[in-house]
Amino acid sequence: MLSQLEEIKDTLFKYFETRIDLFKIETRDKIERAVVMALYGAILLCIALTVLILIVILLGTFLNKWLDSDYLGYLILLGVFVLKLVIWIVFREKLIQFIRGIIVRFVKVKED
Template sequence: MIEKIEEIRDYLYKYLEARLDLFKTEAQEQIENIVIQIIYLVVLLLLVSLTGIFVFIMLAVLLNEWLDSRYWGFAIVFGLLLIKTIVWIRAGGWVNNIVRRLLYHIFKKN
């Protein structure tokens, strides 16, 4: 009888150990996927930012040529970006709620 209990205990121990290893592996896989997605998004945001900077520089130079000025194009682009930044700052709480809901739906699917 004691041998059977020992055998059941060993099987239970092995089962718990296997479940723990499976949980660890699944958690590690999910973390790896999240890190890979974050790295991809950081690189993508960097490339989009650089592209945007060059587009705004080209727009400012084009406005300078059109207005026959050295500085008005840059001043206009700066003013537009400043207005956009102020609007973005004022909409911060609303944007945070939308991002929070989006992340909830993304992680709820996984």
């Protein structure tokens, strides 16, 4: 009877060790996926911002040529971006809730 209890104890220890190892592997996998997605997003964001900056510079140069001015095109674009900043500040809470909703939907889709 004592040997059977020892066997059961050893089996339980092996089971718990296996469950802990499985949990570690699953956790590591989730962390690796999150890091890869974050890195991919950061690289994509850098490329997109670079392209956006170049487009804005080209648009400013085009407006300068079209308006026969050295600075008026850039000034117009500055006004547009300041207006966008003011809109972002005024509607900050609504925009944050909108973005949270998108993220929640995205995470739910990923979990399914």
